[in-house]
Amino acid sequence: MAIQRIASKWEKTIILKQREMIRPYIPDTRKYDFEHLKEMVGIYGLVYVKPDHGTYGNGVMSIEPWKDDFDPESPIQYKLRFGIQSELYPTLEELHATLSSRIGKKIFLIQKGIHLLTYRRRKFDIRALVQKTPKKTWETTGFIGRIAAQQKIITNYHGGGSIAPIEELLGPHLEPKEFAKIYKEMKSLGIHVAAQLARRFPNLKEIGLDIAIDEQHQIWILEVNTLPALFPFKSLENKDIYKKIHRYAVSYGRFKK
Ligand SMILES: Nc1ncnc2c1ncn2[C@@H]1O[C@H](COP(=O)(O)OP(=O)(O)O)[C@@H](O)[C@H]1O
């Protein structure tokens, strides 16, 4: 039977929020419309807007209030960022008018923006891979750090991002003890997320969690991918990690032997 894939971020968010222990890790996420934009910018300042069926960081934008520091008298404006571009709008209404003409009839989501930790002034987040083991249990088999290209708001490899071991990226931010705690938390979260999605989609075999760690060192699930890339894990120094990832993938039929 084919490996289960789920495209809609909205659908996955709803399923995940049904599980009490996962809910605190999901940033406030709603379907995009002007009311939600106004409310969420008011609450969170930074928000992200993204296509419900997006991949590779395509169409991902951020919005935040912006003030000219050199002119304290000037009114607040709103900054829309995408790719390496940014646009300023005097009001949210005007920003929304432009945005909705670009969005058209497609479904977009709006999500609380997480202030990602940085590495050499670039934002980074973490991809966790969770796989069905040959014993039919779930296991978090690998982590890889993903660093945004300069000036970019997305960390995706296909959006110019680069990869690095999470130890290297988190090292400057966390004491070894805190690193160990967060590592454990991410591993167990991965298993819970896979198990929860599998209740609804029993043929799920693998997922990739995009995990953000904010400045307070809280961890957040930005999205869950059902067709995770496996090749980035090949670059890890510890070759046993990819060996196991490959072995599990062969056992559930993603790869031929
Ligand atoms: N709420 C958010 N806060 C901070 N960064 C985000 C948020 N949502 C997305 N991003 C950034 O954009 C990237 C792509 O968004 P994601 O939701 O993973 O969509 P895609 O399916 O296109 O990968 C993330 O890896 C992250 O770097």
Ligand SMILES: [Mg+2]
């Ligand atoms: Mg992603």
